[in-house]
Amino acid sequence: MNINATLIGESIAFIVFVIFCMKFVWPPITAAIEERQKKIADGLAASDRAAKDLELAQENIAAKLKEAKAQAAEIIDGAKKRENQIIEEAAEKAQTERDKIIASGHAEIESERNRAREELRQQVAALAVSGAEKILERSIDDAAHSDILDKLVAEL
């Protein structure tokens, strides 16, 4: 056995080293490690959250897209309906216009014809009168024979 005062010296060194390690080495390094672990954990959590957000956003986008498509289809549908309606209305209007034009044409024709007939009748009456004058070689008193003439005209 070779135990001597070195034991005391080494014991003092040991105690001093342990105290130094306990005060100045262990706490800052473990604190740094724990801080980093927390940072990493936070980062992982944040990335998880971001992934979830992304998923949510994608779902949102899909829903919006669907809605937009539905809306577009609706608008197109409406437009088509309106188009048909406009066409129908236009056709209807054109039809009534045509009918009106045709009716007024008919009326014009009718009045023209009546006028022409009246004129013709007058002329025929005059012709008949002049013919009769020639036949009778005398003048017919218009006033006296107007009833005959009128009868004649009405017969034409």
Place this chain on the structure above:
Amino acid sequence: MAADTGSYINHHLTNAKMCMADGGVAFNHACENAGFWTLHVDTLGWSIALGLIFLLTFRSVAKKATTGVPGKLQCAVEMIIDFVDSSVKETFHGKNALIAPLSLTIFVWVLLMNAMDWVPVDWIPTIAGQIGALMGMDPHDVYIKSVPTTDMNMTFALSLGVFFLIIYYSIKVKGLGGFVKELTLQPFGHWAFIPVNFILESVTLLARPVSLALRLFGNLYAGELIFILIATIGLFQLPVHFLWAAFHLLVIPLQAFIFMMLTIVYLSLAHEDH
């Protein structure tokens, strides 16, 4: 040759001594009769130097410790700390600010001191002898043992430190009465067995520091002795030395780890209340 070999081995296994004699500081042979009040300056010097290397390296990392991306040195230090921390947490389940740094100090310090075993056995004594010769001493009278853990003073200083902590925490956690009860009412819980229990438990308690110190000392002393023996066999020492040094890749960290682990186990037993 036999006498030469004997004195060679003896020379390598002798510590550098320092003591007070004749009113002044004396060294080595002059201290043979100094008894207890002798210092092994080589053990003290190497162990304190290695302890300072450990603490200053770790302290510089601790000062610059970043919570962001760590440097390589910080990574290495953090790996060691994490290793010690998980070893402590596996075994010790209380709250104690001392046990983890204590374990770290023991592990790294013992590891570094054991690692001096890898330095070829002749290098440091030869260099020290040459320096001694320059200072006017006989090189054969300059002793230096560079592995502090091959000195029982070193290993007992560590294990007695642990021993006092065991007693301190036993009394602190269980109270003096609880500690005395633990020593006297186990393993046989009857008053008639108190003396038997006391003898058994005292032996158990005292065996702890003794076994801690002697295990480390014995392993390292034997390893060192065989390194020295290998160094005496001539040219063939090179491959044999290599093999023995490679074997110490296991022995050196293992002994440091065992010392640390048993310290944790003993201290957690001291915290357990029955």
